[in-house]
Each structure stands twice: as structure tokens, then as C-alpha cells.
Amino acid sequence: MKYTIIAIGDELLIGQVTDTNSGWIARHLTPYGWEADCVRVISDDAQAITRAIDEAFERTDVVLMTGGLGPTKDDITKPALCGYFGGELVYDETTAANVRTVMQKRNLQVNEYTRLQAMVPTSCRVIQNQVGTAPIMWFERDGKVLVSMPGVPHETETMMEREVIPQLIKRFHRDEVILFRTFMVMGIIESELAMMLDEFERNLPQTMHLAYLPQPGLMRLRLTGISTDGETLRTHMAQRESELHKLLGKAIIADEDISLAEIVGRKLREKGLTLSTAESCTGGNIAHVITEIAGSSDYFKGTVVSYANDVKTRVLGVSQEALDSEGAVSQPVVEQMVCGVSKLLQTHCAVATSGVAGPSGGTPEKPVGTVWMAAKCGDRVVSQVKRLPGDRRRVIDRATTEVLLMLLRMLQDM
Amino acid sequence: MKYTIIAIGDELLIGQVTDTNSGWIARHLTPYGWEADCVRVISDDAQAITRAIDEAFERTDVVLMTGGLGPTKDDITKPALCGYFGGELVYDETTAANVRTVMQKRNLQVNEYTRLQAMVPTSCRVIQNQVGTAPIMWFERDGKVLVSMPGVPHETETMMEREVIPQLIKRFHRDEVILFRTFMVMGIIESELAMMLDEFERNLPQTMHLAYLPQPGLMRLRLTGISTDGETLRTHMAQRESELHKLLGKAIIADEDISLAEIVGRKLREKGLTLSTAESCTGGNIAHVITEIAGSSDYFKGTVVSYANDVKTRVLGVSQEALDSEGAVSQPVVEQMVCGVSKLLQTHCAVATSGVAGPSGGTPEKPVGTVWMAAKCGDRVVSQVKRLPGDRRRVIDRATTEVLLMLLRMLQDM
Numbered sequence: 126m127k128y129t130i131i132a133i134g135d136e137l138l139i140g141q142v143t144d145t146n147s148g149w150i151a152r153h154l155t156p157y158g159w160e161a162d163c164v165r166v167i168s169d170d171a172q173a174i175t176r177a178i179d180e181a182f183e184r185t186d187v188v189l190m191t192g193g194l195g196p197t198k199d200d201i202t203k204p205a206l207c208g209y210f211g212g213e214l215v216y217d218e219t220t221a222a223n224v225r226t227v228m229q230k231r232n233l234q235v236n237e238y239t240r241l242q243a244m245v246p247t248s249c250r251v252i253q254n255q256v257g258t259a260p261i262m263w264f265e266r267d268g269k270v271l272v273s274m275p276g277v278p279h280e281t282e283t284m285m286e287r288e289v290i291p292q293l294i295k296r297f298h299r300d301e302v303i304l305f306r307t308f309m310v311m312g313i314i315e316s317e318l319a320m321m322l323d324e325f326e327r328n329l330p331q332t333m334h335l336a337y338l339p340q341p342g343l344m345r346l347r348l349t350g351i352s353t354d355g356e357t358l359r360t361h362m363a364q365r366e367s368e369l370h371k372l373l374g375k376a377i378i379a380d381e382d383i384s385l386a387e388i389v390g391r392k393l394r395e396k397g398l399t400l401s402t403a404e405s406c407t408g409g410n411i412a413h414v415i416t417e418i419a420g421s422s423d424y425f426k427g428t429v430v431s432y433a434n435d436v437k438t439r440v441l442g443v444s445q446e447a448l449d450s451e452g453a454v455s456q457p458v459v460e461q462m463v464c465g466v467s468k469l470l471q472t473h474c475a476v477a478t479s480g481v482a483g484p485s486g487g488t489p490e491k492p493v494g495t496v497w498m499a500a501k502c503g504d505r506v507v508s509q510v511k512r513l514p515g516d517r518r519r520v521i522d523r524a525t526t527e528v529l530l531m532l533l534r535m536l537q538d539m
Numbered sequence: 540m541k542y543t544i545i546a547i548g549d550e551l552l553i554g555q556v557t558d559t560n561s562g563w564i565a566r567h568l569t570p571y572g573w574e575a576d577c578v579r580v581i582s583d584d585a586q587a588i589t590r591a592i593d594e595a596f597e598r599t600d601v602v603l604m605t606g607g608l609g610p611t612k613d614d615i616t617k618p619a620l621c622g623y624f625g626g627e628l629v630y631d632e633t634t635a636a637n638v639r640t641v642m643q644k645r646n647l648q649v650n651e652y653t654r655l656q657a658m659v660p661t662s663c664r665v666i667q668n669q670v671g672t673a674p675i676m677w678f679e680r681d682g683k684v685l686v687s688m689p690g691v692p693h694e695t696e697t698m699m700e701r702e703v704i705p706q707l708i709k710r711f712h713r714d715e716v717i718l719f720r721t722f723m724v725m726g727i728i729e730s731e732l733a734m735m736l737d738e739f740e741r742n743l744p745q746t747m748h749l750a751y752l753p754q755p756g757l758m759r760l761r762l763t764g765i766s767t768d769g770e771t772l773r774t775h776m777a778q779r780e781s782e783l784h785k786l787l788g789k790a791i792i793a794d795e796d797i798s799l800a801e802i803v804g805r806k807l808r809e810k811g812l813t814l815s816t817a818e819s820c821t822g823g824n825i826a827h828v829i830t831e832i833a834g835s836s837d838y839f840k841g842t843v844v845s846y847a848n849d850v851k852t853r854v855l856g857v858s859q860e861a862l863d864s865e866g867a868v869s870q871p872v873v874e875q876m877v878c879g880v881s882k883l884l885q886t887h888c889a890v891a892t893s894g895v896a897g898p899s900g901g902t903p904e905k906p907v908g909t910v911w912m913a914a915k916c917g918d919r920v921v922s923q924v925k926r927l928p929g930d931r932r933r934v935i936d937r938a939t940t941e942v943l944l945m946l947l948r949m950l951q952d953m
Binding site (some may be wrong): 135136137138139140141142144145147148149150151152153155160161162163164165166167168171177180195233236237238239256277279307314315316317319320324336337338339345347382395402404405407408409410411412413415416417419420421422425426427428429430431432435436440469470471482483484514515516517518519521 | 549550551552553554555556557558561562564565566567569574575576577578579580581582587594647650651652653662670691693728729730731733734750751752753759761779783791796813816818821822823824825826827829830833834835836839840841842843844845846847849854883884885896897898899928929930931932933935945
């Protein structure tokens with residue numbers, strides 16, 4: 126089933142807010158064989174909305190729309206949809222009751238603006254929003270469907286999962302089978318990988334396709350198959366999977382689309398090991414990406430962010446001598462940090478970083494982007510220095526990835 | 540100047556990668572009075588590319604395109620553009636030399652695939668990519684301009700800043716003045732704010748517009764003015780700015796679009812105070828958002844992430860008694876954490892969190908989303924408990940925001 130996403134909001138078009146709804150919708154409809162034809166991000170403007178719907182319905186039968194439903198004056202989606210599909214805006218008692226329930230749950234009073242949320246076009250079927258005040262509106266005409274949802278990500282995500290996706294699947298169904306496999310590959314750059322997989326790609330059947338999705342420090346490979354003959358497709362997919370494993374060996378660190386932190390976490394859990402981090406330039410980001418994973422408390426014990434040098438010495442036991450002679454961004458300091466934190470927090474494994482994230486603080490010997498990293502498993506400590514490109518944000522992200530890759534390699538070798 | 544953004548990539552349409560380029564481009568062109576008419580996200584498909592360009596040129600004279608230029612086989616943007624603008628793909632020696640330079644800087648060898656990057660349409664002017672191998676291509680026909688850039692965010696960002704934006708501004712110029720002011724507002728929900736500002740909004744001149752951009756726990760208000768009469772607009776803007784300050788008072792915590800962590804950081808620097816954090820459920824995220832700010836080492840000393848209870852007792856000095864009688868997610872524990880970390884890391888101020896981020900670990904008394912938070916300034920300690928909605932990721936983000944708001948209120952009262 127092909128569909129179009131229309132995301133409405135001036136704030137999206139000036140870049141003040143990033144549209145994450147469209148990606149979420151696509152990720153959650155793809156497994157059902159639904160294919161986004163196009164995403165259109167447009168402004169809060171009735172003409173733009175009408176034009177976008179016209180163009181979308183020319184090519185697809187389903188339009189999923191987000192945004193433009195807030196209670197304030199800059200939102201005009203509802204009247205625009207009412208103009209497009211006909212009918213009139215009326216006060217709907219069921220919707221009003223839902224708005225009251227949602228506001229009560231948040232300990233808030235319904236006011237003049239939230240009351241306006243209960244005005245809905247007579248031409249739509251309302252799906253009550255269980256987690257927000259903007260009603261979800263399902264329009265249908267000549268076999269074409271448009272669903273209007275709020276711009277607030279968690280409202281659209283929750284209501285898509287609970288109501289909109291099941292209702293869409295029920296309304297449209299088809300018999301093509303779609304299979305996906307994602308492989309996370311470590312240590313091979315895109316162009317090298319392309320050469321290694323050249324023959325593999327050329328020999329893929331018509332029904333299958335390989336895509337390269339580079340991330341900093343990692344590569345995601347996505348193998349897709351679409352066919353009405355599900356059985357043959359499954360056989361082909363299984364063959365290609367084992368072929369890829371033969372070709373890439375240990376470079377494949379996961380057979381699904383999961384984060385590096387999650388891959389490391391699984392290895393630690395598998396081996397019954399615990400982890401701590403000592404962070405200077407990454408400032409807690411390593412701990413953050415690890416603890417984003419549900420269940421990370423099984424193996425993660427804690428962190429010392431030692432931004433100040435006296436925290437490095439007093440808390441982590443880094444020697445003043447090493448700091449004085451080599452500076453904070455140095456091999457002895459980062460190695461003392463990794464040993465200090467694993468001792469203090471009593472963990473089997475640890476990682477540590479110390480670097481110049483920028484934009485200031487660089488020197489000719491240690492320019493911005495210079496990061497010393499260390500990883501420890503049991504008694505074994507390894508360290509490396511990297512000169513990472515990009516701004517502060519990128520240096521932090523990249524150092525986080527690099528030090529987790531160091532740890533993963535140590536865990537693989539155990 | 541109106542323009543269209545076209546983002547190309549199957550990975551965007553299945554939601555595996557989020558398109559951040561479009562927002563970046565919009566944010567950086569808006570100050571020049573450039574207005575994105577629409578963003579179209581389309582697949583790696585020659586027909587889709589041609590159609591999107593046709594539709595875009597119908598409404599705007601400039602198209603900025605990202606993506607589809609990687610060396611692997613699933614990218615077809617270059618031949619599609621060559622088909623659209625005419626000419627043929629030829630091997631360009633200058634581009635080849637640039638690819639070699641970029642690869643050498645990364646200590647990589649040019650291979651068959653990176654060599655293909657030097658193939659460019661004869662119908663374009665190449666802007667050499669200083670930070671990647673995909674050339675940037677500037678096409679021009681009948682007064683309309685299309686610039687094709689890579690999908691890798693840092694390449695497009697860097698080259699937009701260095702070359703593309705200056706060249707676009709030089710090529711097109713207009714005399715409208717555009718002014719923006721963003722105000723960060725704390726503690727008032729959108730619908731309440733809309734009521735408070737109802738008259739203010741109604742009295743705005745035709746040239747001005749107010750937008751509400753809610754974020755969890757905060758509201759951004761954006762006041763925009765566009766006019767050919769710059770002087771009058773500046774006067775109006777100044778009047779409206781002071782009017783907003785009168786109406787909202789201390790609820791306005793910043794006069795520009797900066798993060799809460801940055802607002803807190805400025806207050807700390809202003810008062811010469813230092814900060815540390817003790818984090819359980821936020822797992823280092825508070826430290827992370829603080830240290831994302833350049834210069835945060837002026838006031839931020841460090842963090843203890845105490846995911847495990849023995850780290851709370853041994854490192855932060857939380858009493859075993861409090862843990863046993865009240866549990867880790869409790870007022871005494873979070874207060875002992877905030878005092879413990881400020882003592883250990885020797886800081887004037889500190890914040891602490893302990894909660895149930897989920898998805899598991901909830902109980903009837905302390906369901907998922909329950910977070911105890913404490914903030915400390917000098918001898919004063921405040922604490923609160925909140926029941927935060929949403930998934931793990933949202934609970935962590937929201938707890939980070941809420942505890943920084945607590946600290947900000949304490950700093951405002953000093």
C-alpha cells in the first residue's frame with residue numbers, strides 16, 4: 126500500500142523543530158508492506174494544505190497528516206480540512222468529554238482554547254485522542270483516506286499504535302510479503318564494503334535489494350525483499366543472510382537494527398560482566414546512551430564524569446604528576462581514569478575518555494577533536510588516541526562510538 | 540526568496556534515518572529572508588526525482604537537494620540530474636584530485652567506488668566538497684537554480700556554510716527585512732499563554748506574527764516580522780518585545796532560542812557558582828545536556844551516575860537505612876544524593892534524580908514515570924516528586940528538564 130505523509134508546521138519549515146513523526150510513521154508501517162511515496166513538509170497555510178492533499182491523492186490512496194492542530198491561533202489545519210472534505214465545524218460533546226478527561230489527568234482546567242479542540246468537521250469520523258486534547262480525524266471520500274493527527278510526537282505515536290495503524294491495516298490489505306534484514310557492520314568503510322559485496326549484489330534476485338546506511342563508525346546493511354511468493358522469498362532471504370555472514374564474518378556485530386550500546390549491553394549480559402564509565406570530554410554521553418537501553422541496570426553500575434581536574438585526582442585517583450607532565454588529554458591520565466573508575470565502582474569492565482571537544486581548548490599538539498580513550502576488561506587495558514572531525518556535538522558522539530567499539534572488540538576477543 | 544528542499548533517500552522514507560539536513564538548511568537560510576516553501580522527501584528513484592524537481596520549479600526558483608550521492612549502487616541522483624539538465628557524465632580531473640585529497644586526509648585509498656565520485660554532469664558547475672568525496676553540483680537553467688548536495692549531514696552543513704549559502708545570497712538578493720525574536724517561557728502551558736497573549740496578538744501589525752512552539756516543560760514564543768520598511772519594523776519589534784516582557788515577567792527566562800541547560804549555565808557563570816549532578820534514572824543525561832554547551836567547564840565540575848545502589852551508598856554517602864526503609868526512589872535518598880555529590884565534587888550547586896524510567900521496575904505505589912528530584916544551592920535543598928508520562932526516553936528527557944527548571948528557580952530567587 127502506497128501512502129503520502131504530510132507534515133504541517135511553520136516551525137518545521139524554518140527548522141526550529143525537526144519532523145520526527147514522518148520517520149516514526151514510516152518505521153511502523155513498513156513492516157506491514159506499506160510504502161511511503163513521499164513526505165511533504167508544508168506551512169500552516171490553507172492553500173498549501175489543499176494543494177498538498179490534491180497532489181498526494183493523485184498518486185496514493187492514503188494520506189497521513191500530522192501537525193497544525195494545537196489550540197493556538199497559528200493552526201489552521203482543521204478549517205482547511207473542513208473546506209476540503211465539506212461539512213461544517215461543530216461542537217462535539219464526545220470529543221469535549223475526552224478533552225475534559227485528558228485535562229483532568231494532567232490536573233489542568235479546560236479553558237477557552239482547549240474547549241476549541243472539541244470543534245470537529247461533520248465530514249470526519251473522530252478517533253478520540255487518549256493522550257492529548259487534539260482529536261484525530263479520519264476522512265474518507267471515493268475510496269481515499271486521510272487521517273489527521275497532532276504534531277506532538279508522543280500523541281501521534283501512541284494513537285498510531287493503539288488505533289490508527291490497526292484501523293488502516295483493517296481498511297486496506299494486500300497479499301505481498303515484505304521481508305527485511307538489517308546487519309550492523311563494524312570496521313569497514315562504505316566503499317570497501319561495496320567492493321566486497323559487488324558480486325553478492327549482482328547475484329541478488331530481482332525481488333531483493335541491498336542498501337548501505339552509513340552511521341559514524343558503523344555501517345548498517347539493509348536487505349529487502351518484496352514478492353507475492355512468500356515462500357520463495359523466505360528461502361532466498363535465508364540463503365542471502367548466511368552468504369553475508371560468510372563474506373563479512375566477525376565484522377557483522379548484530380543481525381538486527383540495534384544501537385552499538387545495545388550490542389555492547391547484550392555481550393556484557395551474556396558474559397555476566399558489569400560496566401562503569403569515567404568521562405571527561407564525553408561529559409556523561411556514554412552513560413546516557415547505555416542507560417537509554419531498558420534493562421541496562423543489569424550490567425551498568427555507574428559513572429564518574431570528571432570534568433574538573435580535581436575530580437580526576439580526588440575521586441578517580443589520577444596522579445597529579447601525570448596531569449602536570451602529560452596534561453589531562455593523555456594516555457596515562459585516561460588509563461588511570463579507566464582503572465580508577467572500575468575500582469571505585471567495582472566493575473569488571475570500564476571505558477574512559479579525555480579529549481578536546483572544542484570549540485576552544487585546542488593547542489597545536491592537541492588540536493580540537495583530539496580524544497584519548499581507554500577500555501578495560503578484567504586486567505586488560507587498551508588505549509588509543511583519535512583526532513575526530515566536526516563540531517563539539519560530533520566529537521562527543523564520535524568519541525562515544527569509538528570507545529564502545531574498543532570495548533566491543535575486547536569483549537569479542539574474550 | 541522562496542525555495543524548495545528535496546531530500547532523497549529510501550532510508551528516509553522507511554524511517555531508518557531522520558532527515559536533519561532540511562531543518563539545518565532552513566535554520567541557516569531564514570536569517571537571510573529565505574523561506575522554504577516545502578520540503579519533499581522522496582525515494583532513490585529517477586522518476587520521483589524528476590517529478591519532484593518539476594513540481595518544485597513550478598513554485599520556486601531555487602531547489603536545494605540533499606542525498607543520493609554515495610558511492611554505492613543504490614544512489615541514482617547524479618544520472619537523474621544529468622538526464623534532467625542535459626549533458627553527459629564525464630570524468631572530471633579537478634574533482635578526482637579533490638577526492639584523492641579528501642581520502643588522503645582520512646588515511647584511505649581511492650578505490651573503484653570513490654573514483655566514480657569524480658564523474659560529473661557537463662551541465663553543472665562543481666563546488667568541490669572539502670570534507671567528503673561527493674561533489675556538490677550547481678545547475679542553472681532559465682534563471683532557476685538547483686544545488687545538489689550530499690546526504691551526510693556534516694558534509695552538507697560544512698559546505699553550505701563555506702560555499703553554498705554565500706553563493707546563493709550573492710546570486711539572489713532582495714530588499715525585504717526579516718526580524719525574529721524568540722522567547723523561552725517557563726511554567727505556563729500553551730492554552731493559558733494563548734489567553735494571556737490574546738489581546739497582544741490581536742493588536743500585532745500586519746507585518747508581524749507570533750508562533751507558539753511547545754517543548755516538554757517549556758514554551759518557545761517566536762515573534763516574526765517581515766517588511767520592506769526595515770526602520771518601522773525595528774521600532775515595532777522593539778515595542779512588542781518590551782510589551783511581552785511586561786505581560787510575562789519572570790516567566791520569560793531567555794530572550795533567544797537557547798536550551799534550558801544553556802540558560803542555567805549562564806546564570807551559574809553570572810553568579811560564579813559551580814555545579815555537579817548525581818543521577819540515577821537520568822543515567823548521565825543531565826551531565827550530557829550540560830556539557831553539550833561549549834564553555835560548560837567554567838561552571839560544571841562533574842557527575843556521579845549511581846545506577847547501582849552500592850554506588851549510592853559507597854560513593855555518594857546515601858544511608859543504607861534510607862534505601863532499606865524508603866527505597867531508592869524516595870525523598871531522603873534523592874536529598875542525600877544531592878548533598879553527597881556537592882560535597883564529594885565540592886560544588887556550590889547540585890541536582891539529583893532517582894526514579895523509575897521503565898518499561899519495567901514499576902510498582903503500584905511507584906509506577907513507571909515516578910521520579911524524585913532534588914536541587915541544592917548553598918545550604919538550601921528542595922525536592923519534589925513527579926509522575927512523568929511516556930516511554931523510557933521521554934521520562935529521562937522530562938526528568939532532566941524538570942530538575943533543571945527546579946535549579947533555575949532557585950538561581951532566580953538568589
